[in-house]
Amino acid sequence: MRGRACYFLGFWDYETPKVMVVKNRTLGVIYRAVQFLVITYFIWYVFISQKAYQDSETRPESSVYTRMKGTAVHGDHILDTVEYARPSEGGDVISTILRREVTYDQMQGTCAEHYLVENANCTTDSDCVEGEVNFDGHGRKTGRCVQYYNYTFKTCEVQTWCPVEEHAAVREPALVEAINFTVFIRNSIHFPKFKVGNIKDASNKRDMHKYLNKCHYDEENEPYCPNFRLGYIANQARENFNELCRTGGVIGVFINWKCDLDVDPSRCKPTYAFRRLDVRKDQANSGYYYRFAKYYNKDGVESRTLIKAFGIRLDVIVHGHAGKFSPIPTIISTVTAMTSVGICTIICDWIMLTFIDKNEVYSERKFDEMACHCDVSPHRPSVWMLFHQLTMVSQVLLSNELTTAVGMN
Template sequence: MGLREFIKEYFLSFWDYETPKVMVVKNRTLGFIYRSVQFLVITYFIWYVFISQKAYQESENRPESSVYTLMKGTAVHGDDILDTVEYAQPSEGGDVISTILRREVTYDQRHGTCAEYFKVANANCTTDSDCIQGEVNFDGHGRRTGKCIQYYNHTFKTCEIQTWCPIEEYAVVREPPLVEAINFTVFIRNSIHFPRFKVLRGNIKDASNKRDMHRYLTKCRYDEEKEPYCPNFRLGYIADQARENFSELCRTGGVIGVFINWNCNLDLDPSNCKPTYSFRRLDLRKDQASSGYYYRFAKYYSKDGVESRTLIKAYGIRLDVIVHGHAGKFSPIPTIISTVTAMTSVGICTIICDWIMLTFIDKNEVYSERKFDEIIKEPTVSMPTELSYISSFGSNHSDLSDGVPL
C-alpha cells in the first residue's frame, strides 16, 4: 500500500462511527474477576475520595492568621537577676521570638587602633610594607593603618587596624550557659479566620470573665491530652518534642519551628475546630557553617567622657511560629463531580476483563469474532440478515457461553 492510499484510508476511517456492543460471556472466572475489580474500585473511591479526602466538601486552604508571642520567666545568673528584657529578643513579638541561652561578652571596647586578628587573611606581617594603608578587609574588623605591630602579648605581629578595641576574638569572656532557661515559657496566641465560611477560631480556652482567664493562663502549661487549649509552652518541652538535647542547644543555639495546624471539618460544630502542634529543628545541623543560632548586639555607654560599648554574642533558641489551616464544608457541586468521577472510573473493570478475555482465555478467537463487527450499509441492498439479527435485540445484544457461541 502506497503512502497516498494509506492517508486516504486513514482519512476515511476517521469518519467511522464506533458504538459499544453488549456481549454476555457466561464464564464464571471472568465474572468473578469483573465483580471483584468493581468492588475494589468502588471501595477505594468510597474510602479514599469521600472519607479520607472528603471530596464532597468545598475547602479553603488560605486562612487569615495572627500570631502574638511573649517570653516569660526569671533566672539567677551569678550575681545577676535576669528577666525577659535581658534574655528575650524581642521580649514580646509576632511569629518569631528568641531567647538567649549563652553569652560571649567583650567588655569596654573603644574606638582606637589595635592589632588585627591573626586568623584574618593576610593579617600576619613582619614589616610595615606588608600592610597597605587604608585597605579594608571585609572579613576582618576594620581599616588598616599601614603599620605592623605586635599581636597583643604574643611574639608574632599582625597589621594594625582602626576599629573597636580590643577585638572580640582576643578579649571575649565566655559565660556559662543559662541552664534555668529550660523552665522558661513562651506564650503563643494564635487566631485564625476562614473568610469563605465566616469562621473565626483561637487557640485559647474560653472563660466566663477576664479574672478566670487570667488565673487560667497564669497556671496552665500545655499538654496535648490534658491542656490542649493552654498557650504556654516550656522551652524544655519544645526541645524534647523537637528531639533536641537542651544542653547542646545551649552550646550552639538552634532554630525550632512551632507548627500550628488547623484541620477543621465545618460540617460539625465549629467548637470541634481545634489546633494541633508539632515541633521540628529547622537549621541544618550537618552543615557546620550554617547550623546553630546566634546574633550580636552592643550596649553603649560613656566612660571617662569616651564612648564605650559592651559587645555581646548571644547563642539561643529562635522559635518560628508557622500556621497552616484547612477547612471544609459540604457542598453539592464537588459532591456531584466526585460521584460522576467515581462512576466513570468503574469503566476500568470492563477494560481489564476485555483484555483478559481476548488475551488469556482459550476461546479468545471466538470472543474476538463476536466482540468486533464491521457493518457497511449498501444503499441499493436491503439490510443484511446479520444486521437484522443484531437489531432485533434493540441494543446489539449477543450471548456467549463457555462452549459453543449462542
C-alpha cells in the same frame, strides 16, 4: 448518487452497544471483585478520608503573637524576659539567649588586629598598608606594626572599637535554667472563602487567664494550651538542649489547622510539629547567634559593652486547610465514581477475549458485521461503512454499559 446518499443518511444512524450475557463463573467473580475494589476506594478513600464532597481552602489568614516567660539566677544577677528574650514585643519569630560572650569597656581608638585575620600578622610597618580595610577584619589599618597585646608576636594596628572582641571576650556559663522557660504562642486564623474567623486556640476555656497561667501543652491532655517549655520544644525537634546552649540553633514551630466546617468551628484545633531549620552539616555556619551592644559614657568618652549572644530562635509557621460541603464537588466526585465503575467492563472484556475466548466463540457473538442496504459496488467498499463498523467496534469495547453474568454453559 445513491452511494453518496447512503453516506449522508448513515451519519444520522443511532448506535447502541450490544449487551451480551456471558455465563462464566470465573469471569463473573473477577468482574464483581473489581467492582467491589473500585466502589470501596471511592467510598472509603475519596469520600470519607479525603472528603471529596467538600469545597476547600488552603491559604488562611493568620496572626501570631509570642511571649517568653520565666526567670533565672545567673551568678549574682536575676535575669527576666527583658534580659534574654528578643524581640520583647513578640511576633512570628522570637529568640532567647542561652549563652553570652561579653567584651567590656570597648572604646573608639587604635589597637592590634586579631592574629587570625588574613594579612594581619607582620614584622615591620611595611607589611601593613595604611588605609587598607580587610573584609574579615575589625577596622582600617593605620600602617603600623605593633605588639599583639601581651604576646611576643606582632600584628597590624587598626582603628576600631578596642580591644577587639576575640581577644577580650569573656565567655559566660550557659543559662541551663532556660530549659524550663515557657513560650506563649497565640495564634488566630481566618478562612475568608468561608467567612469563618476568630478561631482561636484555647477558645473553649471559661477562665482563660487562670488557665493560661497554669497549663502546659500536651498533645493528648492539653491540645489547646499555647504554652510550650523550651525543653519540650528541643526534645520534640530531637535536639540536645545542652548542645543548643553551646552553639544555638533555629527551630521551626509548625502550626497546622485542619478544620471541618460542616461541624462547629470550635472543634477545629491546631496540631503542632517542631523541626530544626538551620543546617548542621556545615559546622562553620551552624547554630544561631547575634551581637548587640550597651552604650554608656565613661569619663566623658563613649564606651560600650559588646555582647555576642547564642540562643534558640523559634520561627512560627502556620498552615491551614478548611473544608465545607458544596454541591459542585459532590456532583463531580459522584459522577467520577460512577464513570470509573466502567473500567470493570473494559478489564473483563480484555480478559474474556484474550485468555478465555480460545475458539473465538465470544468474539463472534460480541461483534456483528452488517452490510449496507444501499447500492454500493462490491468492488468499492463504502468508506463510511468501514468507518461506521470501526466506530461501533470501538464503542462496544470501551462502553460502560456492557454487563457480564456469571457461568458458562
